[in-house]
Amino acid sequence: MATKKFKYLIIGNSAGGIGCVEGIRRVDQKGSIAVVSDEKYHTYSRPLITHLIEGDTDRRGMDFRPRNFYKGHGVEPYLGYRAQDLDTDRRLVRLNSSNGGGGHTIRFEKLLVATGGKPFIPPMEGLDLDGVTPMINLDQSLGVKKKLSRVRNAVVLGAGLIGTKTTQALSHQVESVTMVELADRILSPVTDAVSSSMAADAFRRSGVEVLLGNTVTEVRGDGKGRVREVLLKDGKILPCELFVVAIGVRPRTEILEGTPIALANMKVGGGIDVDINMETNIEGIYGCGDCAHAHDFVTGGMRLLPLWPNAYIGGRIAGMNMAGSSHQHRWATNMNSVDFFGFPMVSAGFMLKPEKKGFEEITRKENDCYSKVILKDDVIQGFIMAGDIDRAGIYLGLMRDKVMTTSFKKELLTDDFAVVHLPLEVKEKIKQPIMEIE
Amino acid sequence: MKRIYAIEDVCIGCHLCEIHCQVEHSRSRNIIKTFKDEVPPPSRISVEEDGPASFALQCRHCPEPYCAYACIAGAIYQDEQTGEVIQDRDKCIGCWTCVLSCTKGAIRADTRGPRKAAKCDLCPGRETPACVEMCPNDALYVKEEQF
Numbered sequence: 322m323a324t325k326k327f328k329y330l331i332i333g334n335s336a337g338g339i340g341c342v343e344g345i346r347r348v349d350q351k352g353s354i355a356v357v358s359d360e361k362y363h364t365y366s367r368p369l370i371t372h373l374i375e376g377d378t379d380r381r382g383m384d385f386r387p388r389n390f391y392k393g394h395g396v397e398p399y400l401g402y403r404a405q406d407l408d409t410d411r412r413l414v415r416l417n418s419s420n421g422g423g424g425h426t427i428r429f430e431k432l433l434v435a436t437g438g439k440p441f442i443p444p445m446e447g448l449d450l451d452g453v454t455p456m457i458n459l460d461q462s463l464g465v466k467k468k469l470s471r472v473r474n475a476v477v478l479g480a481g482l483i484g485t486k487t488t489q490a491l492s493h494q495v496e497s498v499t500m501v502e503l504a505d506r507i508l509s510p511v512t513d514a515v516s517s518s519m520a521a522d523a524f525r526r527s528g529v530e531v532l533l534g535n536t537v538t539e540v541r542g543d544g545k546g547r548v549r550e551v552l553l554k555d556g557k558i559l560p561c562e563l564f565v566v567a568i569g570v571r572p573r574t575e576i577l578e579g580t581p582i583a584l585a586n587m588k589v590g591g592g593i594d595v596d597i598n599m600e601t602n603i604e605g606i607y608g609c610g611d612c613a614h615a616h617d618f619v620t621g622g623m624r625l626l627p628l629w630p631n632a633y634i635g636g637r638i639a640g641m642n643m644a645g646s647s648h649q650h651r652w653a654t655n656m657n658s659v660d661f662f663g664f665p666m667v668s669a670g671f672m673l674k675p676e677k678k679g680f681e682e683i684t685r686k687e688n689d690c691y692s693k694v695i696l697k698d699d700v701i702q703g704f705i706m707a708g709d710i711d712r713a714g715i716y717l718g719l720m721r722d723k724v725m726t727t728s729f730k731k732e733l734l735t736d737d738f739a740v741v742h743l744p745l746e747v748k749e750k751i752k753q754p755i756m757e758i759e
Numbered sequence: 760m761k762r763i764y765a766i767e768d769v770c771i772g773c774h775l776c777e778i779h780c781q782v783e784h785s786r787s788r789n790i791i792k793t794f795k796d797e798v799p800p801p802s803r804i805s806v807e808e809d810g811p812a813s814f815a816l817q818c819r820h821c822p823e824p825y826c827a828y829a830c831i832a833g834a835i836y837q838d839e840q841t842g843e844v845i846q847d848r849d850k851c852i853g854c855w856t857c858v859l860s861c862t863k864g865a866i867r868a869d870t871r872g873p874r875k876a877a878k879c880d881l882c883p884g885r886e887t888p889a890c891v892e893m894c895p896n897d898a899l900y901v902k903e904e905q906f
Contacts, residue, residue, distance in 0.1 A: 340828070368831040372852050377873060378832075382850055385833035630829035630860065637828065652825065658855040660874060667859040710858055710868065718862025739864060740816060741807035751863055754762070754819035 324426045327355040327397070329643055330414065332404045332576065333435030334358035335367050336629050337610035337636035339386060341433045342394050344640025352644065354396045355427060359419045361401035362459055363388060367437075368629055370462035371483070374469075375490035383459075399425070407432075409580050409603050431605045431643040434577065434593060435636055438570030438611035438627055447540030452548035453564045456487045468563060469494050475563040476500075476551050478537045480507035482657065484567035485520070489661055491563070492529050499530040499559055501537055511657040513672050515684075515691055516707045523664035540564055570627055572612040582606060585614050590625045597623075597649045599639035607643060609635030615653040618721055619670040619702055626653050638758065651759050656717065658710075664689075667713045670703030670720055671695045685734040692734050699727045712739055718751060719743075760842040760906045761881050763891055763899055765814040770806070770898040772813035776890035777802035780817075783882055783889040801867040803879045804890050815890065815899060818865045818879035820844045822906065826857035826866060826878075834876075842906030843881060851875045 329345055331338045334356050342354060364385040372378045391398045399416055402425070406415040412432070417424040440455035442448065452468065454461050473496045477488045480502035488500045500507070506517040507524070521531050536554045543549035550560045572592035574584060583594040583602040593601055593608030597616045600607050609615070610632030614623040631653040638650045656669035674682045674695050680702070684693040690708030694701055694716065701720040706713045715738075719726065724747055726733060732742045740751050778790070780802045785793035793799050804817035824844045827835040834850035835857060837843070853874020857866045861878075869877040882888040891899040 366832045368854070369852060377852050378850075382832075629831045630825075630856065634828050652828075656859060658859045660853060660855060663870070663874075665855055665868060667855060669859065710855055712864030713859050714861040714866070715864040717859060721862070737808070739805070739807040741809040741812055741814065752765075752814075752816065752819075755821040755823045755825060755862070758823045 324413070324428050325355075326353075326428045328352035328430050329354045329433075329640075330427055330429035330431070331356045331433045331435060332358075332414075333433070333437060333610065333636075334360065334362075334364050334398070334400065335385075335435070335437055335610070336632035337435030337437070337639075338433070339364050339390075340633040340636030341435065341607075341609070341640035341643070342396055344637035344642075345644045346394055346640075347637075348641050348644035348646050351395075354394070355399060355429075356391065356396050357399040357402050357404050357416055357427075359401065359403040360458060360460070361419070363400070364390065365459055367458070368486075370456065370459055371486040371490040373459075373462050374466055374487070375493050404576055407576050407580050409582065409606060412605075432607065433636065433639050433643065434574075434582075434601075434606070434608045434612060435610045435632070436573040436576060436612045437632075439573045440566065441569045441571050442566050443568065445537065445539055447542060447548070448566075450540055450542045450548040451546050452562055453540055453566065455566050456483055457570060465563065465565070472562040473497070474499075474559070474561045475565065476537070476559050476561040477565045477567060478551075479567035479569065480504075480531070481510065481567065481569060482508070482659070483570075484565070485524075485659065485661065487565050487567055488524065488529055489527075491565075492524075492527055495563070497528070497530070499532060499561075500524065501532045501535050501553065503534065503536045505533050507531060507533070508659075510655070511659075511668050511672060512666070513693065513705060515686065515693075516666055516668070516705050519689075519691060519707050520659070520661055520664065520666060523661040527662045537564070570611060572625065574612055582608075585623070589614075592625050594623075597651070598642050598647070599635055599650055600642065605643070607639040609639050609650075616650060617654050618651055619654045626655060628653075628656065630656065634758075641758075649759055652721075654720075664708065665710045666705070666707040667710045668703070668705040669717050670701070672703060672705060683730075683734055694733055696726065696730075699725050699730060701726060715740060715751070719747075722747075760820065760904055761888075761901050762820055762904050763817060763879070763881070763888060763901055765816065766898050766900070767812065767814040769896050770813045770815060771896050772806055772808050773895065774806050776804050776815050776894055776899060777806060779889040779893035780804045780879075783885075784877070798871045800871060801869050801877050803865075803867065803877050805865075816863060816865060817890070818844060818861075819863055820879075820881075825860045825862065829856045829860040831856055844878075845880065846876065846878055848875055
């Protein structure tokens with residue numbers, strides 16, 4: 322079979338892959354680009370899969386870019402193809418049709434691996450039953466949507482970002498939803514105890530049952546291949562026609578097996594070991610998004626940050642660098658924004674004050690609003706705003722720029738804290754548009 | 760592209776720019792009806808005050824728009840011709856990632872109906888944005904800048 326040649330090959334058609342296309346085209350308007358995905362769909366906004374179930378968007382509304390995107394950017398899309406047999410020496414990869422059709426061999430000069438994550442599913446009895454699903458892609462979302470009419474009770478295992486968003490979506494569609502979480506609070510990576518309990522209250526007020534310190538140990542069927550109930554660790558049985566497993570995601574790195582591309586230690590979750598330019602140890606091969614590490618501008622270290630903005634910007638920076646520019650990805654940290662039943666909450670950086678010298682926290686709680694800032698030697702290291710999130714981005718900017726807050730620390734959590742309270746130099750900088758990506 | 764700037768020394772903190780921004784983005788576009796008959800939309804410009812100092816701030820239409828890069832719905836994009844940072848309100852699902860990402864604090868939550876983010880759109884259809892035109896003290900001006 323003939324080998325096709327592309328200057329740029331991108332494996333992944335989500336935030337990282339699209340960011341990469343846009344980054345390449347910022348620098349190189351001509352070089353040929355191929356985008357490969359084992360999903361057959363036009364690029365879609367993956368975080369909206371739960372919103373599709375909830376009903377706040379539709380298939381068309383989920384398009385991450387207009388339908389003429391590939392054509393307009395000179396991209397040859399290979400959608401519905403799985404990339405395999407990566408040969409980093411000869412710069413070849415094999416694409417096999419996901420539905421068993423034919424394949425292609427692609428030769429590339431530069432490669433981005435943006436394969437995303439795969440759900441972590443703990444081993445247990447009954448996972449193969451109909452009505453049991455993870456929730457990380459459009460097929461799974463469409464699958465659940467199709468089954469909704471015969472679901473009365475749903476159980477969601479895991480109260481992280483995917484679990485909570487799935488729970489909220491289902492609560493609008495089925496009679497009862499129970500969210501089961503092993504930790505002692507929901508959303509533990511993106512909250513502290515106070516904000517987590519406020520979010521849990523928003524769920525409970527809306528009729529969702531939240532079970533903490535518990536987990537599902539077995540899934541039982543109805544004898545006809547469909548899920549009927551789940552058994553909890555404490556012996557309780559929850560009847561359900563839908564069971565969503567949303568414990569977490571792991572980097573999807575199978576394509577790198579047998580290649581010399583370095584992966585990070587499993588102790589830090591694995592993932593492609595890229596540098597701050599998003600390049601791997603093999604020149605011309607890059608990684609970004611949920612499958613790769615990224616520089617955390619708060620901790621200063623490299624880590625997994627499986628978040629949409631990190632994937633997009635990482636891809637964009639990889640793309641510009643693949644096309645010959647020199648940029649660093651200094652825009653990533655643990656940052657999240659959610660809204661549960663009208664209760665908004667944003668957070669970034671450290672959620673809990675590290676028990677180390679120099680750290681302090683300031684909090685404010687009033688009625689339904691809670692805010693907290695964590696500082697080290699007067700530089701912001703993390704913050705949470707719940708209930709009222711106006712101007713939250715200012716804290717993010719101050720944290721990213723490591724601005725000393727000494728002269729305005731008193732004002733930080735006041736109602737009208739804004740750019741005007743900042744020292745002249747900082748203020749004038751913030752009033753200007755952001756011109757450079759770094 | 761058009762970019763709106765504030766002159767801090769001239770701003771008297773009257774907040775009329777906010778009022779007229781709300782009217783411009785209301786259903787009726789009538790100042791009385793906006794505040795009497797409607798739930799007024801959030802202002803997309805905000806006057807910030809600290810003692811005698813005050814100025815108005817809205818979306819800077821950054822050439823490197825972090826809000827657009829962060830948007831999980833593909834609802835914010837940069838216009839290739841003008842460089843304006845545009846929000847597709849229909850696609851927005853109100854996740855507030857842009858509110859968290861805008862380091863100027865210039866994006867607001869609009870919770871009147873289905874959740875939507877609200878940011879300066881430079882008043883499409885108007886020669887001069889409402890906030891600039893209605894500022895009684897000429898503290899706001901439009902500058903044409905190279906994109």
